[in-house]
């Protein structure tokens with residue numbers, strides 16, 4: 001059993017409004033999104049584009065609903081821009097998150113990512129050169145120190161269509177970074193990359209000691225196979241329904257929960273399942289995911 005004081009459950013706004021594909025859920029409002037998160041029984045949220053930019057205003061909307069900001073995506077640009085660009089952007093992002101009371105900053109290297117492009121996600125993902133590995137990992141080591149100035153942590157999100165996608169790439173990233181750079185473990189992206197849930201189990205087992213934030217995401221394997229066979233892009237896959245909530249796809253989450261529990265995981269587990277809200281009603285899916293997690297963890 002997880003300790004309820006150590007592990008908290010959140011949900012990402014991406015199922016209501018997808019910032020990567022603004023046509024998905026354009027009609028859903030910020031207030032509807034956070035109200036439905038609270039009603040479905042989540043204590044935390046990540047941050048979407050429709051959220052108020054003023055930390056005080058955002059906190060007021062969330063406090064009244066009993067929801068906390070637990071993280072917000074940060075795009076590092078170490079492979080495409082001078083390091084100072086990422087550092088300056090990071091300090092602004094860190095200070096915003098600090099002002100809303102979050103402790104985590106989840107980063108992903110987007111300098112040469114193809115996740116937002118029309119390129120086939122399996123065939124054209126970047127493979128980092130030696131120089132790029134050094135830029136990304138040394139850059140992340142610096143961001144960890146900047147986060148610590150405010151009592152915060154950085155975690156790195158391995159992601160489809162980026163240079164840190166496969167289990168081997170996650171290993172290399174972890175080897176080349178300091179221990180104060182944590183892993184943002186996303187079950188869906190590992191199962192998607194390798195075509196099976198075992199990849200997610202193996203990576204979590206190996207790196208659980210440095211996992212500081214978790215995205216609970218599942219995949220529909222038939223859609224992922226179609227993306228591969230038809231050389232589709234990451235975003236085409238999202239529109240076709242490649243991702244779904246825990247309990248609705250390929251992954252049995254029980255082994256993942258067991259690994260986290262046995263390692264005495266402390267932090268947030270965030271349901272993050274982007275799909276077309278016109279097809280998968282976000283409130284309904286949020287409630288279904290909440291029920292599945294309750295049944296399998298007691299949380």
Ligand SMILES: O=C1C[C@@H](O)[C@H](O)[C@@H](O)C1=O
Nearest residue numbers: 020073115157186215272
């Ligand atoms: O954490 C995430 C944030 C999204 O913008 C991204 O594309 C999604 O797949 C994800 O895992």
Ligand SMILES: [Co+2]
Nearest residue numbers: 157186215272
């Ligand atoms: Co994620």
